Amino acid sequence: MNLSCFSTCGIVVLLVLLFWGDVLKGPPKVYAVEEFEKHYIEWDDLTVADESDQGLDLDRRKPSKVIVVDKDGGGDSVTVQGAVDLVPEHNQLRHKIYILPGIYREKVRVPKSKPYISFIGEEGRASETVITWHDKASDKDTEGNEIGTFGTASVTVESDYFGAREVTFENSVVAIPGTNNMQAVALRLKGDKAWLYRVRILGTQDTLLDESGLHFYEGCFIQGSVDFIFGNAKSLYRDCILHSVANGSGAIAANHRDTPNQDSGFSFVHCQIKGTGRILLGRAWGNYSKVAYSFCDFDDIIAPEGWSDWNSTAKERTVEFGEFRCRGKGAGRRNRVAWSKSFRFDEALPFLTTQFIHAYQWLLRR
Numbered sequence: 001m002n003l004s005c006f007s008t009c010g011i012v013v014l015l016v017l018l019f020w021g022d023v024l025k026g027p028p029k030v031y032a033v034e035e036f037e038k039h040y041i042e043w044d045d046l047t048v049a050d051e052s053d054q055g056l057d058l059d060r061r062k063p064s065k066v067i068v069v070d071k072d073g074g075g076d077s078v079t080v081q082g083a084v085d086l087v088p089e090h091n092q093l094r095h096k097i098y099i100l101p102g103i104y105r106e107k108v109r110v111p112k113s114k115p116y117i118s119f120i121g122e123e124g125r126a127s128e129t130v131i132t133w134h135d136k137a138s139d140k141d142t143e144g145n146e147i148g149t150f151g152t153a154s155v156t157v158e159s160d161y162f163g164a165r166e167v168t169f170e171n172s173v174v175a176i177p178g179t180n181n182m183q184a185v186a187l188r189l190k191g192d193k194a195w196l197y198r199v200r201i202l203g204t205q206d207t208l209l210d211e212s213g214l215h216f217y218e219g220c221f222i223q224g225s226v227d228f229i230f231g232n233a234k235s236l237y238r239d240c241i242l243h244s245v246a247n248g249s250g251a252i253a254a255n256h257r258d259t260p261n262q263d264s265g266f267s268f269v270h271c272q273i274k275g276t277g278r279i280l281l282g283r284a285w286g287n288y289s290k291v292a293y294s295f296c297d298f299d300d301i302i303a304p305e306g307w308s309d310w311n312s313t314a315k316e317r318t319v320e321f322g323e324f325r326c327r328g329k330g331a332g333r334r335n336r337v338a339w340s341k342s343f344r345f346d347e348a349l350p351f352l353t354t355q356f357i358h359a360y361q362w363l364l365r366r
């Protein structure tokens with residue numbers, strides 16, 4: 001046997017072995033397209049209208065189902081919860097819940113077992129497409145126990161890959177300064193990997209419970225008075241309006257990062273802070289609270305000290321509160337607490353882009 005036969009025969013033997021393996025195993029597994037595609041959110045997931053079809057190859061669109069919610073009875077459900085209930089458990093397919101304009105007075109829960117759900121309102125009609133409820137922390141459950149802040153949410157989303165576009169989430173309780181247990185959450189978002197686009201989130205105290213996961217809020221309007229964006233998610237808020245209705249005092253961001261190795265924090269980029277009430281940029285709820293405002297526009301309502309350590313001087317050494325190139329009448333940093341930072345570019349950089357929320361792993365923007 002010469003050398004060339006040795007190598008040729010070797011290859012033949014190898015090929016036979018390889019194919020024999022396949023023969024034993026049966027035909028190779030054919031993966032459904034969704035099995036490769038499901039682990040991200042893209043613009044198409046926030047779209048039901050035909051606009052996105054133009055010029056696009058329809059076959060390339062991800063398969064999805066649309067459920068129409070119409071309070072007047074013309075759709076698949078008259079309530080939003082009714083539509084969520086129509087989605088099968090452990091579904092793999094994007095379900096787009098298309099909500100026609102109207103006031104939907106109900107408490108809604110999207111359970112952990114129902115990923116890939118989008119709430120979509122009609123374009124340009126977010127303020128007419130409202131899911132609203134009115135629980136507050138001191139309210140009692142059926143056993144007579146206080147429901148507490150986390151239980152107050154008008155809409156609770158526990159599942160991953162949630163999307164929302166042009167709808168309003170509201171808690172209509174108005175917290176009166178000096179009273180206790182008036183916390184009233186409009187939206188509680190604890191699922192991982194969510195994209196909210198032009199969504200309105202309205203309340204007073206504790207409006208948005210940004211609880212856990214990676215979240216992208218784009219072009220949203222968020223209203224409140226005290227700690228109105230709070231929780232331990234890792235979120236990028238871009239081009240959002242943060243609207244203060246604080247009465248006397250208040251705070252925007254209460255981030256709950258508690259240990260140095262938690263990958264969480266809030267980053268506000270190109271946002272506007274407006275409204276009526278004097279307000280702090282943030283308070284140190286967690287010991288390692290992390291909040292940044294970059295390229296934002298601050299109206300004349302920011303409390304000059306800017307930030308609060310939540311009565312714990314120890315936190316001043318461990319929190320990371322920074323501002324980078326913000327402008328407007330409230331942006332002067334002369335009277336800011338000394339332990340907050342005027343970021344250098346390299347310090348601001350990790351907060352500036354969608355890399356902050358590891359978007360390359362799950363967010364496919366148009």
Ligand SMILES: *[C@@H]1O[C@H](CO)[C@@H](O)[C@H](O)[C@H]1NC(C)=O
Pocket residue numbers: 176177178247
């Ligand atoms: C502000 O709070 C005070 C009580 O501290 C209350 O009397 C007043 O009505 C509130 N104003 C608004 C606009 O809510």
Ligand SMILES: *[C@@H]1O[C@H](CO)[C@@H](O)[C@H](O)[C@H]1NC(C)=O
Pocket residue numbers: 258287314
């Ligand atoms: C935060 O820091 C305080 C003071 O050092 C400590 O007592 C507390 O246990 C810490 N909290 C957490 C959740 O680690």
Ligand SMILES: *[C@@H]1O[C@H](CO)[C@@H](O)[C@H](O)[C@H]1NC(C)=O
Pocket residue numbers: 310311
């Ligand atoms: C901080 O302490 C002051 C004075 O004791 C108190 O009025 C205020 O409610 C405290 N704030 C927090 C967030 O605990």
